Amino acid sequence: xxxxxxxxxxxxxxxxxxxxxxxxxxxxxxxxxxxxxxxxxxxxxxxxxxxxxxxxxxxxxxxxxxxxxxxxxxxxxxxxxxxxxxxxxxxxxxxxxxxxxxxxxxxxxxxxxxxxxxxxxxxxxxxxxxxxxxxxxxxxxxxxxxxxxxxxxxxxxxxxxxxxxxxxxxxxxxxxxxxxxxxxxxxxxxxxxxxxxxxxxxxxxxxxxxxxxxxxxxxxxxxxxxxxxxxxxxxxxxxxxxxxxxxxxxxxxxxxxxxxxxxxxxxxxxxxxxxxxxxxxxxxxxxxxxxxxxxxxxxxxxxxxxxxxxxxxxxxxxxxxxxxxxxxxxxxxxxxxxxxxxxxxxxxxxxxxxxxxxxxxxxxxxxxxxxxxxxxxxxxxxxxxxxxxxxxxxxxxxxxxxxxxxxxxxxxxxxxxxxxxxxxxxxxxxxxxxxxxxxxxxxxxxxxxxxxxxxxxxxxxxxxxxxxxxxxxxxxxxxxxxxxxxxxxxxx
Numbered sequence: 001x002x003x004x005x006x007x008x009x010x011x012x013x014x015x016x017x018x019x020x021x022x023x024x025x026x027x028x029x030x031x032x033x034x035x036x037x038x039x040x041x042x043x044x045x046x047x048x049x050x051x052x053x054x055x056x057x058x059x060x061x062x063x064x065x066x067x068x069x070x071x072x073x074x075x076x077x078x079x080x081x082x083x084x085x086x087x088x089x090x091x092x093x094x095x096x097x098x099x100x101x102x103x104x105x106x107x108x109x110x111x112x113x114x115x116x117x118x119x120x121x122x123x124x125x126x127x128x129x130x131x132x133x134x135x136x137x138x139x140x141x142x143x144x145x146x147x148x149x150x151x152x153x154x155x156x157x158x159x160x161x162x163x164x165x166x167x168x169x170x171x172x173x174x175x176x177x178x179x180x181x182x183x184x185x186x187x188x189x190x191x192x193x194x195x196x197x198x199x200x201x202x203x204x205x206x207x208x209x210x211x212x213x214x215x216x217x218x219x220x221x222x223x224x225x226x227x228x229x230x231x232x233x234x235x236x237x238x239x240x241x242x243x244x245x246x247x248x249x250x251x252x253x254x255x256x257x258x259x260x261x262x263x264x265x266x267x268x269x270x271x272x273x274x275x276x277x278x279x280x281x282x283x284x285x286x287x288x289x290x291x292x293x294x295x296x297x298x299x300x301x302x303x304x305x306x307x308x309x310x311x312x313x314x315x316x317x318x319x320x321x322x323x324x325x326x327x328x329x330x331x332x333x334x335x336x337x338x339x340x341x342x343x344x345x346x347x348x349x350x351x352x353x354x355x356x357x358x359x360x361x362x363x364x365x366x367x368x369x370x371x372x373x374x375x376x377x378x379x380x381x382x383x384x385x386x387x388x389x390x391x392x393x394x395x396x397x398x399x400x401x402x403x404x405x406x407x408x409x410x411x412x413x414x415x416x417x418x419x420x421x422x423x424x425x426x427x428x429x430x431x432x433x434x435x436x437x438x439x440x441x442x443x444x445x446x447x448x449x450x451x452x453x454x455x456x457x458x459x460x461x462x463x464x465x466x467x468x469x470x471x472x473x474x475x476x477x478x479x480x481x482x483x484x485x486x487x488x489x490x491x492x
Contacts, residue, residue, distance in 0.1 A: 030338040031063045032056075032345050034090040035078065036359070036386055037097070038068040043385040048362035055355045059348060062341050066359065068385060074098055082108040087335050089342035092390050093142055095221025095326040100134070104141045105434040109331040111139040115343045122347035125393060132425040133325035142329035143346045146393040148295035148411050149325050150418035152318035153213040155186060156289040156302055159309040165196040172313035179214045179246060183253050186288065186314055190262035193286045202275050203263050205290025206452045207250040212293075214246040217321045217421055219428055219481055223444055224437060225474040226481045228423065230319070236422060236489060238482040240474055242444075243466060251462065254454030265455055284308055293324070296410035300402035318414060321421035328389050349392030356396045360388035368398075377401045426488045433480050436473030443468045 038045075049066040056064040069077060075098040078091050082103075093100040093109070103109050116123050122143065123131075130144045152175075162169055167189065176182040190201040211218055211227060219226045219238065227241040241247055257263035278285035291298065294315050302310040330349070332342045348355045361368050361376060367384040368376040376398045378384070388397055395408045404410075430437060447465040451458050 029057070029061050029063050030341045031065065032090070032338060032341050033065045033067065033088040034342075034345065035074075035081075035088060035092070036066055036068050037074055037092040037390040038070060038385040039387060040070060040383075040385045043068070043383045045362070045384060045386070048358070048367055048384060051363040052355065052358035055352075055358055056345060056348065059352065059355070060341070060344050062345060064345060071097070078108075082106075082333060082335060085335055087337055088333050089336040089338065090330055090345065091333050093329045093331050095218075095323060099222050100142060100326055100329055100331070101136065101220060101428060101430050102434070102437065103331065104136050105430040105437075108334055109141040110334050110336070110339055111141055112143070112332065112343060113140050115332075115340060116140065118340065119343050119347040121351045122343070125351050129424055130325055133322045133427075134329060135425075135427045137427070137429050142331035143343075143350065143392075144325060145328040145330065145389060145391065146350070146395055147328060147389045148293060149327070149415050150318040150320040151210065151212040151292065151324050152294040152316050152414075152418075153210045154291050154294040154312050154315040156291055156298075156310040156312050157189070158284040158287055159311045160284045161193070161286060162311060165193065167192045167196070169313065175315050175317050177215075177317060180249065182213065182314060182316065183250070187253065187257060187262065189288065190257060191260075194260075194262055197286055199286050200261050200264050202285050202287040203257075203290070204275065204287065206449075207254045207454075208247060208448070208452055209290060210292045211241060211246075212319055212321070212323070213316055214244075214250070216241055216244075216246065217319075217323060217423060219322075219423070219426075219485075220430070220437065220477075221323060221326060222441065223448060225440055225444075225469060225477055226428075228485075230421070234422075236485050238478050238485055240469070240478050242469060242474075248462075251451055251454075251458045254452060255456075255458050256454075258454040263454060279306065279308065294318075295414065297399075297403045297407040300404075301400070304400065304402060318418035319421060320415060320418040320424070322424060322426070325424070330390070330392070346392065351393070351396070353396045356392050357398055360386060360391045360394075360397050362386070371401050374405070375399045375401055375403070423485070426485065428481065429484060433473070433477050436477050439472035440469055440474050440477065443472050 045068055052066060053064040056062050074092065078098055081088060092098060093103050126144060126146060130146070131140060134140055134142045134144050171185045171188065193199065193201045215230050216227045217230065218224065218241065219228065225240045225242060226238055228236050228238055254263070258265055275285045275287055289310070291312070294312055298312055299310060330346055332339045336342050349359065362384040364370065366379065368378050371377045378400065388394060395412070399407055443465070447461065450456060451461060451465065
């Protein structure tokens, strides 16, 4: 599931507005080390990193060391570094990778409130509701990276499949509000594929990978227990989403699709390889790709990545929640010797166009070439593996060839126009439950993928899963979260 989510996020493409000159850090130059979140470990980014470091040196008088770290090992390595008190300055965190809440609870990130007084451009560049979302116990521990923040889960289907198979897609181009209707329509697509081709559909992306689709919001992120349903009565009830009718319905559908031959029998370790084989042969697999959210430019991003025209369908209405606002954050490590300079670097990443693009896309003529004033074309070799959305404000970034000129304007409009969660501004204090959170995470990591896959009879496994969650303390987590939500609501 993490792999899918990472893929989606690769396709969050960046462009934007102009940069500005920064005041240099006072005194002698200091060293700042930034562990960047990257897609792979095999790219040589030396020249690009040196170019970005030169910009930081010129504008901040900072000796910036950029170090790319593969997504598959990022979280575990960062935890080792902070536990061993290794000196570094900037880390990536989120609610799905290198968990922001857990990093705060274990003291790995420093509070930034006082430091932000010396970075006024940074504070001003990010909307207040975004800053509210990253507060824990009233303090800011991270700088949120502006991007698509609202969630509107959807599915992408190769356009060629729709045309060549003569599929009835009349129920597909709809903004769904009912998860049962949505899943039934997706199942109908797979059934038509089976009838037309005799083959099952490759389902890429988990059934439970984005709970917004089910009208829920997770309070702790990373699939941890503790969610609320969006309802109309104003009461905010915290539930264990894994004991909900929504979760059981998703498991039931996934299993039934496999039994009916509509879905590949194993979507844990083989589906991507088999899809790639199709694409390598110049063919398009019977395939549906779940996306965590729709956003302007998604179609062109998918086309760039897969080299196949994709139609984005089965959308849900966009919702802005803390989940989307916490999807990508940079924070300052507790091991930093120069936190002031580190935050100045993050200010640059969020306000200066030249620096953002240098870190996000590499060096012009080496990693990309300009194909217009605001558009670039990536150069495949040498590859560049930095995720632009993990650097800073993507609205300061270039647009990638194929993106519409107004991509960023429409993205901002989508964020501002989305239905807002009643919990924006509420922040969990994990202090009392941090050990139980860690215990539950281990249980979820053990069971969630196999249950989600539909490849086994989920009922006996599900019973063991719930029993282990309860033994790990999930009921205490729910009780504590409900208490915190109630106090927050009563104080409003």
